Amino acid sequence: MNNELLNEFTIFVLAIFVGFEVISKVPTILHTPLMSGTNAIHGIILVGAILIAAGANSPVTIVLGLVAVTLATTNVVGGFVVTDRMLEMFKGRQAQPNTPETAKPK
Amino acid sequence: MTTVLTLAYLLAAVLFILGLKQLSSPRTARNGNYTAAAGMVIALGATVPQLHFTGAGAIIVLIGVIVGAAVGTIGARRVKMTAIPQMVALFNGAGGGAAALVAVSELLKFGSHPPIAEALPSVFSIVIGSVSFAGSLVAFAKLQELMTGTPITYPGQQLVNGLIAAAIIGFVIAVLAIASIPFSFLSLMVLALILGVAFVLPIGGADMPVVISLLNAFTGLAVAASGFTLNNFSLIVAGTLVGASGSLLTKLMSDAMGRSLGNVLFGAFGQVRATSGAVAGKEGRSVRTSSIEDLATLLAYSRRVIIVPGYGLAVAQAQHAVRELADLLEKKGVEVNYAIHPVAGRMPGHMNVLLAEANVPYEQLKEMDEINDEFKDADVVLVVGANDVVNPAARNTPGSPIYGMPILNADQAKNIVFMKRSMRPGFAGIDNDLLYDPKTIMLFGDAKDSLTKLVNAVKAA
Numbered sequence: 001m002n003n004e005l006l007n008e009f010t011i012f013v014l015a016i017f018v019g020f021e022v023i024s025k026v027p028t029i030l031h032t033p034l035m036s037g038t039n040a041i042h043g044i045i046l047v048g049a050i051l052i053a054a055g056a057n058s059p060v061t062i063v064l065g066l067v068a069v070t071l072a073t074t075n076v077v078g079g080f081v082v083t084d085r086m087l088e089m090f091k092g093r094q095a096q097p098n099t100p101e102t103a104k105p106k
Numbered sequence: 107m108t109t110v111l112t113l114a115y116l117l118a119a120v121l122f123i124l125g126l127k128q129l130s131s132p133r134t135a136r137n138g139n140y141t142a143a144a145g146m147v148i149a150l151g152a153t154v155p156q157l158h159f160t161g162a163g164a165i166i167v168l169i170g171v172i173v174g175a176a177v178g179t180i181g182a183r184r185v186k187m188t189a190i191p192q193m194v195a196l197f198n199g200a201g202g203g204a205a206a207l208v209a210v211s212e213l214l215k216f217g218s219h220p221p222i223a224e225a226l227p228s229v230f231s232i233v234i235g236s237v238s239f240a241g242s243l244v245a246f247a248k249l250q251e252l253m254t255g256t257p258i259t260y261p262g263q264q265l266v267n268g269l270i271a272a273a274i275i276g277f278v279i280a281v282l283a284i285a286s287i288p289f290s291f292l293s294l295m296v297l298a299l300i301l302g303v304a305f306v307l308p309i310g311g312a313d314m315p316v317v318i319s320l321l322n323a324f325t326g327l328a329v330a331a332s333g334f335t336l337n338n339f340s341l342i343v344a345g346t347l348v349g350a351s352g353s354l355l356t357k358l359m360s361d362a363m364g365r366s367l368g369n370v371l372f373g374a375f376g377q378v379r380a381t382s383g384a385v386a387g388k389e390g391r392s393v394r395t396s397s398i399e400d401l402a403t404l405l406a407y408s409r410r411v412i413i414v415p416g417y418g419l420a421v422a423q424a425q426h427a428v429r430e431l432a433d434l435l436e437k438k439g440v441e442v443n444y445a446i447h448p449v450a451g452r453m454p455g456h457m458n459v460l461l462a463e464a465n466v467p468y469e470q471l472k473e474m475d476e477i478n479d480e481f482k483d484a485d486v487v488l489v490v491g492a493n494d495v496v497n498p499a500a501r502n503t504p505g506s507p508i509y510g511m512p513i514l515n516a517d518q519a520k521n522i523v524f525m526k527r528s529m530r531p532g533f534a535g536i537d538n539d540l541l542y543d544p545k546t547i548m549l550f551g552d553a554k555d556s557l558t559k560l561v562n563a564v565k566a567a
Contacts, residue, residue, distance in 0.1 A: 002223070004337060005223050005334075008333075008334055008337070008339070008342055011339060011342055011343060011346075012330065012334075012342055012346050015330075015342070015343050015346035015347050015350065016346055016349070016350045017350075018123055018347060018350070019126075019346060019347040019348070019349065019350025019351040019352075019354070020350050020351065020353075020354050022123055022126045022127050022130070022347075022351060023126055023127075023129075023130050023351045023354060023355060024354065025130065026129075026130040026131075026355070026358065027131075027132065028362055028448045028454045028455060028473070029132065029454065029455040029458045030129065030130060030131075030132060030135060030455060031315075031319075031355065031358065031359055031362070031453070031454035031455055032190070032191070032194075032315075032453040032454055032455040032456060032459075033129065033135055033139075033455065034126075034129050034130065034135075034351075034355060035194065035318070035319050035322055035352070035355055035453075036190075036194045037125070037126070037129045037138065037139050037142060038126065038322060038326065038347075038348045038351055038352050038355070039194055039197055039198050039201070039322050039325075039348075040139075040142065040143070040146075040197075041122055041125070041126075041142050041145075041146070041326075041344050041347065041348050042198075042201050042322070042325050042326045042329045042344065042345055042348040043146065043197075043201055044118075044146065044149060044329060044340055044341055044344040044345065045201055045204045045205045045208060045329045045332060045341065045345075046146075046150060046204070047149055047150060047153050047338060047340055047341060048204075048205070048208040048329070048332045048333070048336050048338060048341050049170070049204050049207070049208055050150070050153060050154065050157070050167055051153070051157065051208075051336055051338065052208055052211040052212065052336075053163055053166050053167050053170065054157040054158065054159045054160070054163040054164075054167065055157075055158070055159075055160055055163055056160060056162050056163045056166055057160050057162060057163070060214065061211060061214070062162050062166055064207050064210060064211045064214075065163065065166050065167070065170070065211065066166040066169060066170050067170075067203075067204075067207055068170075068203075068204045068207040068208055068211070069166060069167055069169075069170025069171060069174065069204075070169075070170040070173050070174045070177075071174065071200040071201070071203045071204040071207070072170075072174065072200070072201065072204035073170060073171050073173070073174025073175050073178065074174040074175075074177045074178040074181075074197060074200040075174075075178070075197050075198070075200040075201035075204065076146060076174075076178070077174060077175045077178030077179055077182070078177070078178030078179070078181050078182045078193070078196075078197040078200075079178070079182075079194075079197045079201075080139060080142070080143045080146070081178065081179055081182035081183060082181075082182035082185065082190060082193055082194065082197065083139045084136065084139050084140075085182060085183070085187075085190075086190065086459055087135050087136040087139060088136070089187075089458075089459045089462045089463055
């Protein structure tokens, strides 16, 4: 195995542990927003899509690049916006005037 | 990679991790989403200046970003709160498709004998990305009711799925060992798309949240694999984070339904047909209905009322009407609470979001564990468009597909009022004995309609 691949593999394995650890205690009401938020994060494939699209020079690579960039951008933008819309609701509830101070955080 | 780019990717990775951490707590969740978005902007902003664009490349990136951003923003802004789960499925499918196409482009560059270190992650990304793309579209269609939400099964299904999987493995070996030519990896892609459809078809609509979460984790892994192909750290880190946290989230979601993941995905509904055949004799049982006025009187003179909201409330957009009724009853001195089942609606947390939209006071929303002991003291339980989450079969009928799922103890209340459009079974597709209980009163019709009538009747009572 070459050095670069070893480095990548190391990062991959460590990232698995971080991924498990970081959300291990999440309340049920946040399951949906969290799923949607992680969904937006894998939109990082847009970086990959732009990498391949940048050098497009044949009909095939142009079509592949165009579709990949479009899909990836939809993933990123839609993912973050829809997550924000869900979380907006949570905030609205806490800022409400008729919610007394006794409202306990989950 | 330049130093600047590497450091930018490191910063982006840190922001993703912090964002996920913040997303796990209600107070910081919204900021968490912004933190992650900032990471994304940094990763993209650092990448683009490093590239040498061909003329065509610059144009397609520009067009793709504009179109994608427009579709994403409009889709996410316009979607009704009730339809958010399927919207997430669509966005996830888009990511999976993009990952597969990136891998295809890379394989094309390498010619017929790519080095194994590039080819292996590429075929992985093509297969998993395509499964995620096709599976997400089916999940969307099921939740959007473009197709039936009930499990689609046929004889020999396992065998067919097994054959598709075997063919995929065959083509993977062909690409890796014999020749990486467009024919072989395009066939691989088509087969993986078919597998994605076949994988989701036999899963019932009620289980779609778990499936979407799993496909979300799949897309994360496909993105990480594309990162290996492109030797890009940001893709590896972000993709792996999503793959790992998404897998854990999938497990947490199926735990909330009292099921194992394997049970959700495979054969969960296999045994159902046998059982439903056995209980077919129960057909023709009678249910009790009542006039709106009688119900209004019953509610107005109760001491404690518990409202159980479900998906029917969401589709009827009845969250404001239900709040109006609750306010009215409170004015008459009735204690009103909402019992929120962890998977009420179609996704965990869905009901909280909808009721918050209608300004239902936070402290009236009770989680299942908190309120389950209070049902026996409730005079009336008002079930608005929910079904499976109060089905006693989950407690009493081993062999029922929902057996073992924790449910709300609505059956212990003195009176149970069901607002339902029809006697049609819930999303899990099974009959609910509680509907035939002598304590139960049925109120057929659209939830919003019924609630509005009930509000007027309570005013008069």
